[in-house]
Amino acid sequence: MNVQDVIEHGAEYFLPNLSIDHVIIGYQDDTLKCLLLKVGDKWVLPGGYILQEESVDHAAERILMERTGLKRPHLRFLSVFGNKDRKFDNDFKGFFKKRGLPWREDYWINDRFVTLAYYSLVNIDTTHPVPGEFDDAAEWFSMDELPEMWLDHNSIVDTARERLKGDIAREQVTYNLLPTEFTMPQLHQLHQTILGSKLDRSRFQKKMIATGMFERLPQVVKESPGRNPYQYRLKKEA
Amino acid sequence: MNVQDVIEHGAEYFLPNLSIDHVIIGYQDDTLKCLLLKVGDKWVLPGGYILQEESVDHAAERILMERTGLKRPHLRFLSVFGNKDRKFDNDFKGFFKKRGLPWREDYWINDRFVTLAYYSLVNIDTTHPVPGEFDDAAEWFSMDELPEMWLDHNSIVDTARERLKGDIAREQVTYNLLPTEFTMPQLHQLHQTILGSKLDRSRFQKKMIATGMFERLPQVVKESPGRNPYQYRLKKEA
DNA sequence: TCAAAAGTGTTCCTGTTACACCCATGT
DNA sequence: ACATGGGTGTAACAGGAACACTTTTGA
Numbered sequence: 225m226n227v228q229d230v231i232e233h234g235a236e237y238f239l240p241n242l243s244i245d246h247v248i249i250g251y252q253d254d255t256l257k258c259l260l261l262k263v264g265d266k267w268v269l270p271g272g273y274i275l276q277e278e279s280v281d282h283a284a285e286r287i288l289m290e291r292t293g294l295k296r297p298h299l300r301f302l303s304v305f306g307n308k309d310r311k312f313d314n315d316f317k318g319f320f321k322k323r324g325l326p327w328r329e330d331y332w333i334n335d336r337f338v339t340l341a342y343y344s345l346v347n348i349d350t351t352h353p354v355p356g357e358f359d360d361a362a363e364w365f366s367m368d369e370l371p372e373m374w375l376d377h378n379s380i381v382d383t384a385r386e387r388l389k390g391d392i393a394r395e396q397v398t399y400n401l402l403p404t405e406f407t408m409p410q411l412h413q414l415h416q417t418i419l420g421s422k423l424d425r426s427r428f429q430k431k432m433i434a435t436g437m438f439e440r441l442p443q444v445v446k447e448s449p450g451r452n453p454y455q456y457r458l459k460k461e462a
Numbered sequence: 463m464n465v466q467d468v469i470e471h472g473a474e475y476f477l478p479n480l481s482i483d484h485v486i487i488g489y490q491d492d493t494l495k496c497l498l499l500k501v502g503d504k505w506v507l508p509g510g511y512i513l514q515e516e517s518v519d520h521a522a523e524r525i526l527m528e529r530t531g532l533k534r535p536h537l538r539f540l541s542v543f544g545n546k547d548r549k550f551d552n553d554f555k556g557f558f559k560k561r562g563l564p565w566r567e568d569y570w571i572n573d574r575f576v577t578l579a580y581y582s583l584v585n586i587d588t589t590h591p592v593p594g595e596f597d598d599a600a601e602w603f604s605m606d607e608l609p610e611m612w613l614d615h616n617s618i619v620d621t622a623r624e625r626l627k628g629d630i631a632r633e634q635v636t637y638n639l640l641p642t643e644f645t646m647p648q649l650h651q652l653h654q655t656i657l658g659s660k661l662d663r664s665r666f667q668k669k670m671i672a673t674g675m676f677e678r679l680p681q682v683v684k685e686s687p688g689r690n691p692y693q694y695r696l697k698k699e700a
Numbered sequence: 701t702c703a704a705a706a707g708t709g710t711t712c713c714t715g716t717t718a719c720a721c722c723c724a725t726g727t
Numbered sequence: 728a729c730a731t732g733g734g735t736g737t738a739a740c741a742g743g744a745a746c747a748c749t750t751t752t753g754a
Contacts, residue, residue, distance in 0.1 A: 239479045241477045274544070279544055279546040301541070308520070336514065338477065338480060409733070425734095426720095427716070431715090431716090450725060450730090451723060452732095452733080663707095664745090664747095665745085667707075686752085687704045687753050688706060688751070689704085690751070690752070691705080691706055
């Protein structure tokens with residue numbers, strides 16, 4: 225479905241005034257990053273609309289899959305963003321002009337939208353972004369240095385970052401951000417990056433191993449100076 | 463706005479396909495109760511629609527206030543319910559028949575609706591339910607013995623009950639369910655009711671007092687057999 | 701004075717904190 | 728050999744769990 229089709233016929237297929245946005249979080253170079261798409265001059269979160277005969281959950285997974293190809297991601301509801309003046313008309317106006325397409329005030333996508341925001345944790349190396357019809361580019365940005373984004377998308381990202389901090393204290397899900405095989409020092413550094421504070425290395429390691437979620441692989445990898453760490457991976461559930 | 467107005471003109475004022483539902487939780491006779499409204503032959507959660515020029519947050523508070531008169535309730539987002547076949551047409555059909563009103567398939571309220579569910583904790587004695595135009599009655603039901611409800615409203619209540627269990631472990635908000643002055647034994651019993659399990663009385667009391675959130679009132683109340691408990695109330699924030 | 705209810709204390713145990721110490725490897 | 732980084736151990740402490748003890752009241 226190309227841009228013109230979405231504008232003209234989208235209202236027949238999608239629920240109006242309701243959208244889904246994804247904060248897709250990855251980890252690279254000791255930095256938390258999220259996937260953004262360039263639309264016109266600014267950036268947006270990967271998102272989409274809900275089909276009229278489709279559940280919200282299904283739409284969230286479908287949209288994420290369309291942009292990343294991921295089938296079983298760690299996907300979690302973040303929050304509702306529903307300000308009364310949440311309209312993209314100005315942003316779309318610039319986008320249409322840049323594309324040389326006609327723009328009309330009464331396009332359904334110019335309406336006020338309530339969005340359901342989700343966040344997901346992905347391995348950046350195995351995620352292959354697929355820009356959509358509206359997107360001029362797809363890029364990973366440090367969550368601490370975001371470009372100018374449409375409307376409230378900046379604050380959606382900030383909300384996700386805060387939420388992640390709280391969530392890792394309760395549940396072990398961060399391994400989603402690493403390759404399937406990883407070392408404890410890597411996991412340790414990741415947690416420190418998420419929390420933005422130091423964690424006792426010794427205690428962290430024992431705590432992680434004590435969860436019983438990970439199995440140690442006999443292999444060791446050689447690197448530079450010090451001792452070689454073990455690798456771990458998630459235990460398969462029985 | 464009466465029923466006929468809502469049906470005929472609601473689509474001009476409200477966002478389509480999106481609703482808000484409230485699980486309003488109170489506590490009475492050692493039981494968690496929630497406020498339900500009778501519409502036709504079955505019961506529904508108090509709810510409503512979002513005005514086109516109104517934020518979602520504002521709508522949630524407005525709707526709650528319309529049905530309870532409460533201005534500053536403990537209000538919390540619960541979850542999105544968005545099954546693909548979430549339509550109330552059959553339920554509305556029965557309701558219209560019972561009221562002797564004409565019913566048409568294409569009424570906007572018969573469309574598929576995604577709902578944003580909230581839960582709130584209120585003091586049952588100071589909450590005065592106000593039935594709306596659609597409602598034949600308003601009643602408090604034990605959350606463990608719900609009547610037959612429209613569509614998925616039963617499971618929304620169940621979700622709220624589960625959520626509450628988790629939330630009280632993290633934050634002290636349960637005092638919202640009690641009068642402004644209460645005793646530790648009362649608070650203790652409330653927590654046991656919410657969790658559905660026994661809590662060590664001694665430890666509970668010390669833990670609550672240790673939070674420093676409550677101030678002890680010198681007064682004591684006389685009752686029956688045993689010793690008279692102190693009363694407590696929430697400390698005013700500085 | 702006895703049972704019941706409320707307040708306080710004691711003991712045990714677990715998990716957290718902050719280190720110290722021991723291994724392995726590259727320079 | 729030594730600095731660096733990874734793995735394990737230990738002592739001090741805080742908080743949770745289970746239960747005993749004391750105080751106050753009505754019958």
